[in-house]
Amino acid sequence: MLVHCVLNYRAAAFVFLWRVLRRGEAPEAARLDMLSVWQPDDTWQAFIDRALAGG
DSSP states (O other), rough: OOOOSSSSSSHHHHHHHEEEEEEEEOOOHHHHHHHHTTTOOOOHHHHHHHHHHOO
């Protein structure tokens, strides 16, 4: 899978979700990798939370 973003910030959120929701990886490990490149703001964190909740 190729996800591209100029600074990899938003792409990190989508890769995190792909790893957790599609590959079944532990959210904690995927989150640590995401946080190593980007800290989601409130809007993006709400998006991530909704996606994880199935919405």
